[in-house]
Amino acid sequence: xxxxxxxxxxxxxxxxPELRLKYVARFEKLLRRPQAQEVLEILHRYGRDCLPIPxxxxxxxxxVSCLPSTPGKALARVNANxxxxxxxxxxxxxxxAKFLVHLSDFTRDHSAGQGQVDESFLExxxxxxxxxxxxxxxxxxxxxxxxxxxxxxxKFLRMRRVLRAIRAFNLTHMNRGRNAYQASHCYSLxxxxxxxxxSTLSGPDTISSCxxxxxxx
Numbered sequence: 533x534x535x536x537x538x539x540x541x542x543x544x545x546x547x548x549p550e551l552r553l554k555y556v557a558r559f560e561k562l563l564r565r566p567q568a569q570e571v572l573e574i575l576h577r578y579g580r581d582c583l584p585i586p587x588x589x590x591x592x593x594x595x596v597s598c599l600p601s602t603p604g605k606a607l608a609r610v611n612a613n614x615x616x617x618x619x620x621x622x623x624x625x626x627x628x629a630k631f632l633v634h635l636s637d638f639t640r641d642h643s644a645g646q647g648q649v650d651e652s653f654l655e656x657x658x659x660x661x662x663x664x665x666x667x668x669x670x671x672x673x674x675x676x677x678x679x680x681x682x683x684x685x686x687k688f689l690r691m692r693r694v695l696r697a698i699r700a701f702n703l704t705h706m707n708r709g710r711n712a713y714q715a716s717h718c719y720s721l722x723x724x725x726x727x728x729x730x731s732t733l734s735g736p737d738t739i740s741s742c743x744x745x746x747x748x749x
Contacts, residue, residue: 533699535692541585545726548591552719558598559720562607566625570682571607572724574629577689578610578618579725582698584706586726593706595717596725608721611713612705618698628680629688634704635668635675637697644673657691658684 562568575596579586583594594612602609607627609619619630639648646668654677655661663684667676679685688694 533696533703535581535695539585541587543587545587545590545722546592547719551591551715551717555598555716555718556720559718562598562721565607565622567607567620567622567627570627571620572721574620574627574682574685574689575608575610575721575725576727577686579722581689581695582618582702583610583725584699584703589706590722590726591711591714591717593711594702595711595713596721597713597716598718598721600716608718612702612711613708614712615705615708617702617705623680626681627685628678629685631677631679631688631698632669633675633677633697633701634673636673637693637700638666638675638677649675653693657688657694659687660684664688 562571565571579596583589586594594610594617597606597609597611600606600609604619604621606619606621610617615632616630617632621628621630635644635646635649636642638650638654639645640650641648649666651666654664654666658664658679659681663680665678667678668674669676677688679688
């Protein structure tokens with residue numbers, strides 16, 4: 533949860549050639565969008581830093597959809613069990629993100645009280661306060677966070693407290709059973725999420741703490 537160790541993953545991914553082929557056209561359509569490179573970069577960071585043993589659990593416990601037909605017109609959406617975990621949308625020529633997390637991880641007293649949201653912390657997690665907003669989905673201890681812009685989404689995903697909260701929520705729903713959205717898994721997007729380039733959770737790179745300082749992971 534703290535990113536101080538790496539769980540043993542597999543080298544080879546289990547794959548369905550038929551399912552890969554099914555969503556190639558959607559992936560190619562996404563690549564023609566002006567937001568394509570930002571979407572792929574953010575998905576890579578999310579897959580690398582937010583999903584436990586992502587290769588071993590791919591499709592069966594989490595999945596990523598490309599241009600899903602469900603309401604909202606997302607560019608990409610990550611799901612586990614019956615829950616949406618994360619989604620990216622077009623915002624003009626840029627992108628905006630939606631994160632689902634436990635409310636108690638973002639309140640001042642760690643309760644599930646909506647009036648206790650630590651708004652000042654959320655504002656410190658983005659480049660400008662106007663880039664972050666929140667909402668309250670149905671369900672106990674569920675909190676929605678919206679972040680606008682590639683730079684702010686990137687900063688949000690570098691915050692230690694944020695990463696811990698995202699990992700906790702994702703693990704909660706992956707532990708509830710098999711993924712209900714396996715049939716919409718886009719392997720082409722997952723390739724970018726699982727690519728072994730750059731740093732990993734076990735690497736010596738630094739990560740921003742909640743107060744914006746730099747800490748060794």
